[in-house]
Amino acid sequence: MAEKMNNSKTKNPSMQRAIKILCDEFRKYNHIDPANYDLYNVKRGLRNSDGTGVLAGLTQICNVHGYVMDEGEKSPIDGVLTYRGINVQDLVDGCLRDDRFGFEEAIWLLLFGKLPTKSQLEEFMGILASQCELPPYFLEDMLLKAPSKDLMNMLGRSVLALYSYDQSPDATGYEELLRQSISLIARMPIIMVAAYQVKRRAFEKKSMYLHDPRSDYSIAENILRLLRNDKKFTHEEAKLLDMCLILHAEHGGGNNSAFAARVVTSSGSDTYSSIAAAIGSLKGPRHGGANYKVMEMLDYIKRGVQNPENDQEVKDFLARMIKGEEGDRSGLVYGMGHAVYTKSDPRAVILKKHALKLAAGTDIERDFMILDAVERLTPGVFAETKGSTKAICANVDMYSGLVYKMLRIPHDMNTALFATARTPGWCAHRIEEMLFGGRIIRPAYKSLSYDQPYIPMSERQS
Template sequence: MSDKEIYRRILKFTNLAETNNKIDLELYDKYGVKRGLRNKNGTGVLAGLTEIGDVIGYNLKDGDKIPAEGRLLYRGIDVKDIVDGFQVENRYGFEEVCYLLLFGSLPTRNELKEFNEILGESREIPDGFTEDMILKAPSPNIMNKLARSVLATYSYDDNPDDTSIENMLRQCIELIARFPILVAYAFQAKSHYYDNKSLYIHNTTRNLSTAENFLHMLRVDNKFTKSEAELLDLCLVLHAEHGGGNNSAFTARVVSSSGTDTYSAIAAAIGSLKGPKHGGANNKVRQMMDDIKSHINNWDDKKEIADYLTKILKKQANDGSGLIYGMGHAIYTLSDPRAVMLKKKAYQLAIEKDMMKEFNLYESIENLAPEVFAKVKGSSKDICANVDFYSGFVYSMLQIPPELYTPIFAIARIGGWCAHRIEEFYGANRIIRPAYKNITEPSEYKELGKR
């Protein structure tokens, strides 16, 4: 029987499966279920404690959310201060942030030097891995290939199930070092086997920063400018951590709480990040912007832009979702600090790349969207541009293909995932098992001939 015939026969059961898996949304209120682990006022259900990251987007007063300027803290330190600190010294910051997330304190100059050396030495992937695990089984989606590669690493580890702190740290540091290589090789394999392009497998370089090394491996000629590497490094820093409640970090914690190995927990987090409601959101922004650019004649005409945004919100344009992607956030209200910092750096590169016309379009949409949203929805809800709004534009200026947007997010977030895994394993040390209420009415079994 052919695959097509099997699929045709499966289709007969579609309506049955769909009908028997729908739950009346009113029942969630009836039983007091916090759908999506969100409270009615939009705050998250408290599910754990962490010292790793904190996301501040509002203040609470008598149970009500009071809008506030957004702040993001890594181990209690404002990420803006971290960024200002390494940029004023004209150096890269991602490695410093990984050290901070893993070990809980900022490194001294000597500690950072040693950590960078360890990361550089750990970039080499096992013999035969590229050929057997990446080139022989290319994937059209790099996130799936990354997850498979992480799981496959288990087989190349001489001590994969040892959950001692020293072994877990060794595994985590190796994954932080190798993620850019795995992504770069997966992209090259995809480009060659699916897009009929030439295959380029560049050797990794030990003495470059993570951002520099990734651009070195991605570019056909290995070339990149300092401003390009600095902007990518900033992206990595700003995406490295976002509190324990984000979907992929929570996934890493849930899986880690079972006591399983590092590779299983991180592969699960990758699967979570792939989703368009999480790490795939920046691609939604890119697709929306392509649609807007193709339908707006005058990018400087604010009224024309506002009219088209109105159509998007009314589900009359773009993908019919009624969403202006990149605008609004579950926690941030007045501003997303990541978007603020990324926009500032994007402006500088837009001048260098002669892309100010496009930058101005993004800025116009950012400024107009809240007004249009309030008018169409009749809502006073505060919405701001989130990090996904500008990250796709940044990657396009860096000539990074869209299929790499979410994998770059994973390259950045692996440090945060590892920190949450370690904290869950040693700090909480209890399997996460929430309750689900069964609302099915009891029924009797019927013999096959009587159904």
């Protein structure tokens, strides 16, 4: 019924005409000449003219290193990602070597700043397991009664709604911040899968499966248990998902969603508002939503390139994409380029290496080969088409969507899974900003408005 009502509103001819008239009115008096950004030395996107980020704060949580400055020029290097000073590659390798799940360990590291002992980790996993349960009737009231085709919308609404179930939601002391953070981290996987099941029932008219998590399972295992109709999965599948969660857990205070969480936190607002703001940021296709767009792009390539093994055909298609003639006509090659990484994104390198082992000999291997061609060919095509010498590399979104496909995770869960993994990083940044930031984040905007007199209603002309 809700969907029919929404459709009737959007298809209302009189409303469409009214909106068109209002848009025309807006265009008459609203335009900013792009040249003014250079004229007033505006740092668009909070970026300096050399592409580096404007320094806006200090953090001990994460470092994203993708280039070095040599005599004022940016020099590409292999990217390095560290959580609290520990190389994420070492964190992943350690978990693989011991054949254990590592996302919970990464959560501890991000929140507390040091690797946990075995006993600390076991106790922490028990605490997380104890916080999984949703409030009474939360599923019915917040998800079943208000389904959405977009899971990120449902995640954001659900996080905001949890405010109402917290006895001290506005408390900003460290103990309360940590309690709220742990509760959110534990509940996000449950909300994410439940939101997908509700969407599946409401919009796809398919059966809805709602399983209970197991307290002896890792977060990665429970996500697959909750998602699969039969609750079954392999150890290899769970380990691959666990690796994805680790790699997505954090990416520095300057990334768009973490910064959104810090901006809201700096105003003194509550934890739920801050994390919901981060979710809204991650939803965008220029941020977390890019993994969804990569899979969409892959479908365009498979339909538009007769022989994907022919590099020239792929190059020609990519050139047309960059010109806005193919794909979604945005001119973007999703999964390519990053604000910091220049030569390589360590997350993409790790994902690609391990996922290819599992994809070998399967029907997904061909898709990997296509994305590998996109990764190899895009820098040259971009340089030829745009005349740019900027170093670009594949980012984590290039392969994460395909890994999720290999794990039989539905396409529309990609970004929601990213949000679930990133929640520990957001919470760590919120705690750090609340305890040590000390000032509301308030950058300046140059006003281009001009003075005009107030005109009485009777004297106004259209």
